[in-house]
Amino acid sequence: xxxxxxxxxxxxxxxxxxxxxxxxxxxxxxxxxxxxxxxxxxxxxxxxxxxxxxxxxxxxxxxxxxxxxxxxxxxxxxxxxxxxxxxxxxxxxxxxxxxxxxxxxxxxxxxxxxxxxxxxxxxxxxxxxxxxxxxxxxxxxxxxxxxxxxxxxxxxxxxxxxxxxxxxxxxxxxxxxxxxxxxxxxxxxxxxxxxxxxxxxxxxxxxxxxxxxxxxxxxxxxxxxxxxxxxxxxxxxxxxxxxxxxxxxxxxxxxxxxxxxxxxxxxxxxxxxxxxxxxxxxxxxxxxxxxxxxxxxxxxxxxxxxxxxxxxxxxxxxxxxxxxxxxxxxxxxxxxxxxxxxxxxxxxxxxxxxxxxxxxxxxxxxxxxxxxxxxxxxxxxxxxxxxxxxxxxxxxxxxxxxxxxxxxxxxxxxxxxxxxxxxxxxxxxxxxxxxxxxxxxxxxxxxxxxxxxxxxxxxxxxxxxxxxxxxxxxxxxxxxxxxxxxxxxxxxxxxxxxxxxxxxxxxxxxxxxxxxxxxxxxxxxxxxxxxxxxxxxxxxxxxxxxxxxxxxxxxxxxxxxxxxxxxxxxxxxxxxxxxxxxxxxxxxxx
Amino acid sequence: xxxxxxxxxxxxxxxxxxxxxxxxxxxxxxxxxxxxxxxxxxxxxxxxxxxxxxxxxxxxxxxxxxxxxxxxxxxxxxxxxxxxxxxxxxxxxxxxxxxxxxxxxxxxxxxxxxxxxxxxxxxxxxxxxxxxxxxxxxxxxxxxxxxxxxxxxxxxxxxxxxxxxxxxxxxxxxxxxxxxxxxxxxxxxxxxxxxxxxxxxxxxxxxxxxxxx
Numbered sequence: 003x004x005x006x007x008x009x010x011x012x013x014x015x016x017x018x019x020x021x022x023x024x025x026x027x028x029x030x031x032x033x034x035x036x037x038x039x040x041x042x043x044x045x046x047x048x049x050x051x052x053x054x055x056x057x058x059x060x061x062x063x064x065x066x067x068x069x070x071x072x073x074x075x076x077x078x079x080x081x082x083x084x085x086x087x088x089x090x091x092x093x094x095x096x097x098x099x100x101x102x103x104x105x106x107x108x109x110x111x112x113x114x115x116x117x118x119x120x121x122x123x124x125x126x127x128x129x130x131x132x133x134x135x136x137x138x139x140x141x142x143x144x145x146x147x148x149x150x151x152x153x154x155x156x157x158x159x160x161x162x163x164x165x166x167x168x169x170x171x172x173x174x175x176x177x178x179x180x181x182x183x184x185x186x187x188x189x190x191x192x193x194x195x196x197x198x199x200x201x202x203x204x205x206x207x208x209x210x211x212x213x214x215x216x217x218x219x220x221x222x223x224x225x226x227x228x229x230x231x232x233x234x235x236x237x238x239x240x241x242x243x244x245x246x247x248x249x250x251x252x253x254x255x256x257x258x259x260x261x262x263x264x265x266x267x268x269x270x271x272x273x274x275x276x277x278x279x280x281x282x283x284x285x286x287x288x289x290x291x292x293x294x295x296x297x298x299x300x301x302x303x304x305x306x307x308x309x310x311x312x313x314x315x316x317x318x319x320x321x322x323x324x325x326x327x328x329x330x331x332x333x334x335x336x337x338x339x340x341x342x343x344x345x346x347x348x349x350x351x352x353x354x355x356x357x358x359x360x361x362x363x364x365x366x367x368x369x370x371x372x373x374x375x376x377x378x379x380x381x382x383x384x385x386x387x388x389x390x391x392x393x394x395x396x397x398x399x400x401x402x403x404x405x406x407x408x409x410x411x412x413x414x415x416x417x418x419x420x421x422x423x424x425x426x427x428x429x430x431x432x433x434x435x436x437x438x439x440x441x442x443x444x445x446x447x448x449x450x451x452x453x454x455x456x457x458x459x460x461x462x463x464x465x466x467x468x469x470x471x472x473x474x475x476x477x478x479x480x481x482x483x484x485x486x487x488x489x490x491x492x493x494x495x496x497x498x499x500x501x502x503x504x505x506x507x508x509x510x511x512x513x514x515x516x517x518x519x520x521x522x523x524x525x526x527x528x529x530x531x532x533x534x535x536x537x538x539x540x541x542x543x544x545x546x547x548x549x550x551x552x553x554x555x556x557x558x559x560x561x562x563x564x565x566x567x568x569x570x571x572x573x574x575x576x577x578x579x580x581x582x583x584x585x586x587x588x589x590x591x592x
Numbered sequence: 593x594x595x596x597x598x599x600x601x602x603x604x605x606x607x608x609x610x611x612x613x614x615x616x617x618x619x620x621x622x623x624x625x626x627x628x629x630x631x632x633x634x635x636x637x638x639x640x641x642x643x644x645x646x647x648x649x650x651x652x653x654x655x656x657x658x659x660x661x662x663x664x665x666x667x668x669x670x671x672x673x674x675x676x677x678x679x680x681x682x683x684x685x686x687x688x689x690x691x692x693x694x695x696x697x698x699x700x701x702x703x704x705x706x707x708x709x710x711x712x713x714x715x716x717x718x719x720x721x722x723x724x725x726x727x728x729x730x731x732x733x734x735x736x737x738x739x740x741x742x743x744x745x746x747x748x749x750x751x752x753x754x755x756x757x758x759x760x761x762x763x764x765x766x767x768x769x770x771x772x773x774x775x776x777x778x779x780x781x782x783x784x785x786x787x788x789x790x791x792x793x794x795x796x797x798x799x800x801x802x803x804x805x
Contacts, residue, residue, distance in 0.1 A: 124632045197639045205632040235643045236650035242745060243654060251735030254658065271663025271738055276654055283650070 016553075026126035027553055031133045032112030033445060036438075038133075039104035040519075042140055045147075046095035049088045051512050056080050058505035060487035085486040086155040087173050091147060093158030094181065097288065098188050099140055101430050105295040106192075106230070107136060109437050110199050110223045112445065116544035117217050119208025119561050121554045124201040132194035139187035146180035149173075154181040157484070159285065162255030162277035166247040169262045179248065182241050189234040189241075196227040196234075203227075208543070210563035214319075215582065217542045217567045218312065221319050222298025225326045226291050232330070233287040240280035247272070275340055282333035289426050290329045293393070294322055296433030297364060300389040302567070303436050304371050306540045307383035309578050311568035313370030314363075321360035321367075328357045338406045339413045347406040354404035361397055365390065380538070381455025385436030388463050389429050395467075396425025399474060414484075417477030420470045428466045435462070435518065442522075443537050447549045448529030454521040458514055465511030472500050539579045542567045546583055637783045641790050644753055648794060651749070652801055655742050659805060665737040666805050670726035676719035677799055683712030684792040687761075691785045697775040703768050706781070709788070710761040713754060720751050739805060746798050754791050760784050 022030060055064075063078040074084035111129065115122055123129045147153045152173035156165040160181065168175040203216070203224045216224075246252040251269055255277045258270040305312040312318060334342060334350035368390045377383055399421040402408045412418060435458075442450045476497045481488050488494040488501060536545035543563070547555050561583045569580040658664060690705035724744070727733075734744045764780045767773055773781055 125636065193640075193643050197636055197643075200639055201632045201635045204635055205628045205630070207628070231639060231643055232646050235646035239647045239650035239654070242749070243651070246734065246741060246745060250741070252738070252741040253663075253735070254654065254738065254741065258663065269735060271661060273658060273661055276657050279657070280650055280654060 024130065026122070026130045028111045028115050028123045028126065028129060029445070029551065029555075031129055032108050032110070034133050035107035035111060035136065036104055036109075038137055038140060039100050039108060040522075042095050042099040042103070042144075044519075045144065046092050046100060047512055047515065049092040049095070051509065052080075053085065053088050053092065054505040054508040056085055056486065057488065058502045060489055080486070082486045083152060083155060083172060086157075086171075086484060087153035087177070089484050090154050090157050090173075090181075091143075094143060094154075094185075096427060097158055097292070098185065099143060101292040101427070101434075102188075102192070102230075102288070103136060104434050105292060105299075105430060106199070106223065106226055107133070107195055109219070109295060109299060109434070109441075110195065110227075112441065113219055113544065114199055114202050114223060115206065116444070116547060116551065116555055117220050117542050118203060118206060118211055119543045119556065119563065120202060120206035121556070121560070123198045124206055125198050128194050129198050132191045132198070135187055135191035135194065139184045139191060142180050142187060143184035146177045146184065149176045149180065151175045152177055154178045156181070159281055160244070160277075161281075162244065162247070162274040163257065163260055163267075165277070166244055166253075166255040166272075166274075167260070167262050167267055168248055169265060169267075179245075182245055182248075186238055186241050189238045192230050192234050196230045199223055199227040200231070208560045208563060211543075211582075214316070215563055215566045217298075218301040218315070218318055218322075219295070219298040222294045222296075222301075222322055225322050226294045229287045229291050229294070229326050229329065233284045233291065236280055237284035240277060240284070243280075244277065275337070278337050278340060279333070282336045283330070285336065286333045287326075287329045289422075290325055292426050292430050294325065296389060296430040297322065297393075299437045299440075300386040300433045301364075301368065301371075302542070303382050303386040303440050304368060304390075305568050305570065306440075306538055307378045307380060307386070308371055308375035309378070309570045310371055310375050311566075311570055313367040313373075315566065315568060317363055318367055321363040324360040325357060328353060328360070332357065332404075335404050335406070335409065338409045344406070351404060351406045355401065357404075358397070358401060361393075365394055365397075379456075380439065381450070381452055381459055382436045382440035382538075384456065384459040384463075385432045385439060388459065389432040389436060391463075392424050392429035392432055392466065395471075396421055396423070396429060400425060412477065414482060415477040416473040416481045416483060419483055420473035420477060423470050423473075424466075428470065432462075435459075438522070440538065441544075442525065442529075443532035444544055444547070444549050444551070446526050446529070447532050448525050449532055449537070450521050450525040450529055454517055458518045458521065461514035461517070462511060465507055465514055468507035469504050469511055472504055476500050476504075536581070539577070541569055541579050541581050543582055546581060631779060633779055633783055634786075637787055641787065645790075645794070647749070648746070648798070651742075651746060652798075655746075655801060658738050658742075661738070663738060664805075665739065667727070667732050667737055667740045667743065668730070669743070669802060670723040670730075672719055672723040672726055673799060676716050676723065677795065679712050679719060680716045680792055680795055683709045683716065684789055686712060687785045687788050691778070691781055694773055694778040694781055695775055699768070699771070699773075702773070702781075703765070706761065706765050706768060710758060710765060713758045713761065713788070717751055717755060717758070720747055723747070739802075743802060746802070750791070750795055750798055754795075757784070757788050757791055760787065 016025075021027075025031060025034075064075065065078050067075040067080070068078040071084075074081055111123070114120075152171075154160075154165075154177040155171045155173035156178060160178070164170045164174060165178055168178065203220055207216075243252075243254045247255050253269040253272040255274050256267060256270055256272045257274055260267040260270065301312050301318060332350060332354045334346060335354045338347050338350070372387070377387075399417065403412060403418060403421055439450055439455055442448070476494075479494070479497050481494055481497060481501075489498055532549045535547065535549055538545070543556075543561055544551075546561055548557075563582045564585045565580065565582055567582055569582075571578045572580055686705045686709035690702045690709060693699075693701035693705060724747070727740070727743070732740045734741050761784055764773075764784050767780055
């Protein structure tokens, strides 16, 4: 078994189908995850556009929509139930099938072996299986949109007893069953992926790649995978109980005395709050499953384009671990108004506010990295900076919502919508865009157009703030979270111009993503060629591999690592970066 | 601005760790130089077991919460669970004897006890199905009470996971028949035994949970 055994030479050329469709190569699987997630994002994004259209002009009659959706827009006016389905499907698709999938499935698969210096994942077949089960879950959730009785209406949190009783609403029949099935499949896929990520990062690191020399992206993916491993099985267990309530006649989540559609429910005895506990025990770590990889990627990108080492690498790692641990003891802050003991509410307030400490550590470290740097403003750098901005803006409102006294006032208003969109949707979206612009040359051997990238950034950045910042204000003004027509309440009517402004901004934000989609698809085939292996002058291992790397990643030999990944602007070095593969010569004076 | 790396701070350049015998690359075995002391198979089984235990932790926390609601009614557990438990414990013992045998290079004993363990495991599954039949004859179905629902779900899920263990034992037995296991390389058997013991312990936990309501 020789070290010089090359992946490139050892494997015969594979046909198109084996190479790009049924591939076990981590890079192809990563790109498959990304493109599938992008397709889901288009669907989820379009749903949100329909919602914004409805919220801005709730009384309007749209003959066009009546033609496209004859049932949902009966007479050109949206059915209220359809709006709730849109809320449910938008949330579900974005949280699971876009963010979780693109950050851990997409970037995780593509980057883990490349950044740790391995030829592939620890279990390549399992990795491929993980993608195909994910694709199946996407198909199932997509099918839920086209069920004749309607798409699910339980919200992305699928609160019981609405979700436990098929007769609760039209979409809660087949649509909800498909929802649970899709989430169960997604959990199974996530487990297969997580198993691979953890095993690979722990066992397949190349020579010299100690844990404390891992890029922060790798640390974030490791911590995220451990979170997923602990959180998703609980959701799966809750889903099994829910399925039995719906199909098996049990009543784990169905309380006594429920009447649905004028019909008494024939089984009872359970506890609907139990669902909330189980769901949020998963649901809050899920927030960090989405945010942590974004943090890791943004850290590496910022450091590269600031040409400075990341500020306090060790604290970055420890704070990620602290966030992960704390995320399991804060779920009650989603349930302050559920009638919990006020003392328990105070405990959850305390644990929630504790998360602000590691989050602030990270934020100040990013600022410390940027401080005094001569930043190279590429689209990737802009998006990484945008991530920090969005994370801070969204995180600050979290302090209000994490405090039970304030949350009781703000619960279920647009203030909440503004908070969680900024912190767990827009911030990770920015990091994901940053990652795509950054690693695109490695993925496809070509660049994305930087001018279009900057146009995309500015419209997205300003658009996102125009959409989500005013939501805080109308939320404090009392606009409810899942409301379908705000103008039906006198006290909300005066805010309606803000809703129109938000909607117009949302359309601009949506249109800006078309620029990205065009740039992405066009650049795959006709972008400027990336002739250099390391166009950004970065230090991590993936930049020592060819662009795009062949099967086996590092021909002919696996690299050896001699230093941490942040040796930028070293005094006495010819270049302003030193790759991890360059041996350290002890010439420095202390 | 002075920039000091980890190495320069200490002034020591750590040499690359030695390459372990036997490469552990991805889909090819070209070997990465990882010095991680635990094999990837072992980590994978631990991860799998963590996920399984979290699934049951979630379900048993639901069980404990619902035990406090007024509608909770205990069912009479089928007596067959007691002999089933004994059978599962014996299967664990058999598999461990097999694991010890392979370390002594006693291949005959290893195969024999592995087969005994697998058969006992299978007998446990049949016994669990028979216990379900006992309950059905007593008129206790999944939706009868909250506890009966939990009983069927917990035993069913545990049974499915044990069935996976039986299949894995079958695969290991196949390897043993082809003489692929040696005293120096018996990781599949070791991992299988680990999984099996955890499933055994899990059953004891679930049985106590159901019993002590």
